[in-house]
Amino acid sequence: MKVFLCENIHPEALALLKTRAEIISDWKKIAEAEAIINRNLRLPAELLSKMPQLRAIAVHGTGHDGIDMEYCRENNITVFYVPFENADSVAELILGFSLALLRKLPLADRMLLSGEIRETAPAVLFGNELMGKTVAFLGVGDIARRAARIFREGFRANVIGYAPSFTEEKAERWQIGYTESLSELLSRADILCIGVHLTPETKGMIGENELSQMKPSAILINTARGAVVDEKALYMALKEKKIAAAACDVFENEPPTLENPLLSLENFLATPHIGANTDEALRRVGIKMVEELFCLFDGKTPQYCY
Numbered sequence: 001m002k003v004f005l006c007e008n009i010h011p012e013a014l015a016l017l018k019t020r021a022e023i024i025s026d027w028k029k030i031a032e033a034e035a036i037i038n039r040n041l042r043l044p045a046e047l048l049s050k051m052p053q054l055r056a057i058a059v060h061g062t063g064h065d066g067i068d069m070e071y072c073r074e075n076n077i078t079v080f081y082v083p084f085e086n087a088d089s090v091a092e093l094i095l096g097f098s099l100a101l102l103r104k105l106p107l108a109d110r111m112l113l114s115g116e117i118r119e120t121a122p123a124v125l126f127g128n129e130l131m132g133k134t135v136a137f138l139g140v141g142d143i144a145r146r147a148a149r150i151f152r153e154g155f156r157a158n159v160i161g162y163a164p165s166f167t168e169e170k171a172e173r174w175q176i177g178y179t180e181s182l183s184e185l186l187s188r189a190d191i192l193c194i195g196v197h198l199t200p201e202t203k204g205m206i207g208e209n210e211l212s213q214m215k216p217s218a219i220l221i222n223t224a225r226g227a228v229v230d231e232k233a234l235y236m237a238l239k240e241k242k243i244a245a246a247a248c249d250v251f252e253n254e255p256p257t258l259e260n261p262l263l264s265l266e267n268f269l270a271t272p273h274i275g276a277n278t279d280e281a282l283r284r285v286g287i288k289m290v291e292e293l294f295c296l297f298d299g300k301t302p303q304y305c306y
Contacts, residue, residue: 013286086276136189
């Protein structure tokens, strides 16, 4: 089995892969690949067509918005993914964003480094507690459910959620408050956590109208996909203080450059898509992905296929 590896995976996962696969990393030999392990590479039909032997694409994590799925279906290329294994890391990042923005840590850091601070506990850094806040999840998948438990059990937060597939029965089972509409979710949120997949229906679903329904004191956190949020609308909402702050780990164009106006705002916190970028998550995802790839080449179907 020849596997094209275009990006690094965890050393333990790589060692496991080498026990049964020949690794290809030279783009000149891409036509020989029978499988691709893909983290962030976009795979349009133009590129996929250069790999006539391709049988499988192993998505390192979740998300297939960069893969030409129609081409894969037409050419019998199996696309599978590894859910759940990185959820704890992303959930922890959501918590970190929440605490950082409520306590204005990015602004405090900037002011200290620029020499603006002349007193202890300045009024401009007056923050808020997380305890008892309403934390709202747009999209109630595994990451949201794990984050919800942290907020609920660790900070006595009022946790609510909304998704088309989120029912009152699921809400009771998962101990997440049920909301009947996106508008209700937005209006109640102290912290809005976005966790939906990028689809034609979700692209730009948080825009000017949706941001206007949020509290002026609200915080927005996006760890899903950048294009779910209209970045221009978010910039204006933050600049005009229509919402208090925002943090994004994902952007429409990644990594973001200094040309992105969001990065100029004091009430905005950015990270370069590091949600699952921990040793523990990369190990779990990598090993599970390699195991699933072996199953496929043994004639079995991977557990989670698109």
